[in-house]
Amino acid sequence: MLFLGYLMCVTSSFAQLNENLNVLPEEVYIGYQPAYKFVEIVEYNVLSTRDNDAKISNDVQEITNMVQKANYCDKRYGFNYFESIEEELTIDRGFVEIRCVLLTEHGNLYDAIKDIFGKVLDRDVEVTISDESIGLHYFGDGVNVGGNNNAYTKKGTDQHVIFWKRDVPQLDAILNIRLKNKKEIVGGFTKNIVGSEFSQRKSNSFLSQGQPLLDFFQNDADIYRLRHIKYYGELIEEYYSKVGKYPFEGDEDVPIYSFVANDMQKKFTEKGAPYPHKRYEFKRFISTLEEGLGREIKEYYDPQLSPVNTPNFYIYKIYDNTYYFAVHISKHYGFATKIAEHYYKVEITNRPVEGQRAFGLYELISNKNYQEVINSKPVKQGFFEDRANQFLYHTKGK
Structure with missing residues (x-):
């Protein structure tokens, strides 16, 4: 035991x-x-x-x-x-x-x-x-x-x-x-x-004291977040290879967003983008992938149930024929984009542009620093894997 x-x-x-x-x-x-x-x-x-x-x-x-x-x-x-x-x-x-x-x-x-x-x-x-x-x-x-x-x-x-x-x-x-x-x-x-x-009041209180617990938790959580961007990126690219387009491509004349959030995280996604857009439920994103791939897939969410410093959800966005998939992490690690203190973004796209910080999928996963993070061993591996297992088929009610 x-x-x-x-x-x-x-x-x-x-x-x-x-x-x-x-x-x-x-x-x-x-x-x-x-x-x-x-x-x-x-x-x-x-x-x-x-x-x-x-x-x-x-x-x-x-x-x-x-x-x-x-x-x-x-x-x-x-x-x-x-x-x-x-x-x-x-x-x-x-x-x-x-x-x-x-x-x-x-x-x-x-x-x-x-x-x-x-x-x-x-x-x-x-x-x-x-x-x-x-x-x-x-x-x-x-x-x-x-x-x-x-x-x-x-x-x-x-x-x-x-x-x-x-x-x-x-x-x-x-x-x-x-x-x-x-x-x-x-x-x-x-x-x-x-x-x-873990309310925002508590979060701010611990942050004001420089609580090392946040590092302790976030270091492990970042490992899983960065593994997840690879997981979803590979599914999206596999879908494209089989269907000939990306999920939701061509469905709307405005950007489409799908937030990777379970029922406990959804309330933190309510703000949305400040410009015209459509929002598709993550359940629809999963079912679209499964239909194109011809198999059931597992779902992985940010390990954090309430946000501390960074959003606790992932984002899939597509406009015209360009998609982006983003996760939020706590450190730079040599490749992330800083948004605010303790808040960094890692994003992949099918159309990377030189000088911008959205990677092509294979550019990211071949990055030496990225490889070092995802291959490191979490301190509380059992906790994070138990958390992930609770939501593997969440949109299907399993």
């Missing part, structure tokens, strides 16, 4: 955790990255503490609403310093899994560790910080650790201390929970749920 080899906290009691939600997980993973002021919490095999089916059904709806608004973890744990910005509920091998990504604007490491681990472990904790290690002190059941972590039990007491090396990038813990009278809720969910509350 995700957490093998990391520290493991095993406790037999979780009774004081907020049970107003009427569900509890059998296991909770905590991954805190102090340098990025970022924490990931994953609840595995979430079960109901009730035995009344009607009430369980109501609980399922309440949980759905909370995850969609990204306030499940806020409600569950009541953190003082962390805000949930993205949440998702997935059905994994017959189990309900809830994942939360949280950020903090709080700069005190001591407070942050005490807040996140104290609330999730559901007990009073004390934190010690030295040049060599970070210690977490608490009372409770036994602890088993692996990797570069150490754990000690004070002789003759129920007091424990966990030590992480100061130079490790992530502080990990797993809480195992022994539940009685549990009941499955997986049947109440018909699909995976994703929620995001």
